Amino acid sequence: MIKQILTLIIFFAVPLLAVSQDMSFSQITNNKLYLNPAFANSRKCPELTMSYRNQWPSLGSQYVTSMLTYEQSILNSRNGVGLLLLNDRSGNGIYSLNSINLYFSNQQRINQNSNIKFGLEFGYKQNFIDDSKLFFEDSFNGQSFTNMTNEPLMNGLRVHYFDIGAGLLYFNKNSFLGFAVNHINEPNQSLVFGESYLPMKFGLHGGLNKIIKYSYANNNIVYSPSFSILRQGEFTELTLNNNIRKGSFLFGGGFKLVEGFSYRNALIFNFGVDTKELQFFYSYDFTVSELGPNTGGAHEITTVIKVNNRTRRDKITVPACSFQ
Numbered sequence: 001m002i003k004q005i006l007t008l009i010i011f012f013a014v015p016l017l018a019v020s021q022d023m024s025f026s027q028i029t030n031n032k033l034y035l036n037p038a039f040a041n042s043r044k045c046p047e048l049t050m051s052y053r054n055q056w057p058s059l060g061s062q063y064v065t066s067m068l069t070y071e072q073s074i075l076n077s078r079n080g081v082g083l084l085l086l087n088d089r090s091g092n093g094i095y096s097l098n099s100i101n102l103y104f105s106n107q108q109r110i111n112q113n114s115n116i117k118f119g120l121e122f123g124y125k126q127n128f129i130d131d132s133k134l135f136f137e138d139s140f141n142g143q144s145f146t147n148m149t150n151e152p153l154m155n156g157l158r159v160h161y162f163d164i165g166a167g168l169l170y171f172n173k174n175s176f177l178g179f180a181v182n183h184i185n186e187p188n189q190s191l192v193f194g195e196s197y198l199p200m201k202f203g204l205h206g207g208l209n210k211i212i213k214y215s216y217a218n219n220n221i222v223y224s225p226s227f228s229i230l231r232q233g234e235f236t237e238l239t240l241n242n243n244i245r246k247g248s249f250l251f252g253g254g255f256k257l258v259e260g261f262s263y264r265n266a267l268i269f270n271f272g273v274d275t276k277e278l279q280f281f282y283s284y285d286f287t288v289s290e291l292g293p294n295t296g297g298a299h300e301i302t303t304v305i306k307v308n309n310r311t312r313r314d315k316i317t318v319p320a321c322s323f324q
Helices: 002-019 029-035
Strands: 047-055 063-074 076-090 095-109 115-129 158-171 175-182 201-208 210-213 221-232 235-246 249-259 266-274 278-287 298-306
Touching: 029 047, 029 063, 029 076, 029 201, 029 298, 235 266
Parallel strands: none
Antiparallel strands: 047 063, 047 298, 063 076, 076 095, 095 115, 115 158, 158 175, 175 201, 201 221, 210 221, 221 235, 235 249, 249 266, 266 278, 278 298
8 A cells, every 4th residue: 555655646746746847738829828838818818728737537637727917017018017926736635836927028010910929927936735735654553654754865855946948939820830949048947956957948930810701791711820939858748639610619629749748649629609809719638658548648728808899990900800
């Protein structure tokens, strides 16, 4: 029994402390602030976004991420600000990350149809371990486990640090291409004695909206492919989505490949509803690696509320809400 519990702790907690790979969403453009700080206020209308991802639920909610973001313009439509609150729990709550991030972006016009945006991210983060869920060999009293241990393993069980990121985004009415760098300062986020620096994460992403069939009453059929390539430390992740939108409905699919974590390969299935003021998206990652479907895959839900869809127009903006 003791050996089994210690094995679970090592399986879930130690890789997170040593590898330090960020989580990622399968819905590329629906969690755009997390993807690239330059996306702040990219749709030119205030937005509130709520995201939830539960990976491998059949194993007992081992990896659960909840995120809330808000973004809008400031001073004029060229400048955008954003706020992101994130909670990421791993190992059934043994290891957690809390993050509050502030974003600022500035947009400049290249020509009549094209624009470029620069973005900055400033974050304050806390990593911690819930010691009430940790059990060691010396905490077994012969009948049950207690929270008493002589293990000098943890350094206060939590660590606080600041984080910095930056991004660049080129876009026009129907397409975008962006590049972002996260953890520029490579903060020390070790929970044990010593140092464990969070490696920089580099991201390249893009997408487009292409009308493949025109229709009256804003009922066009639109093809929307998008991609994201992330590189952090020794790990590279490729996410590709291909969605079709007809009127208010969206459906499609794609795949996710992670070099270094072969068991995270997955097929992605997407569904969404867009009422202009309210957007709802659901995706399911079907595990196709050696772990198989018994993990329960991953469920991802995103809700976007456009607080005020009216937009200020001036000579440097593109049409409102161009990344839908």
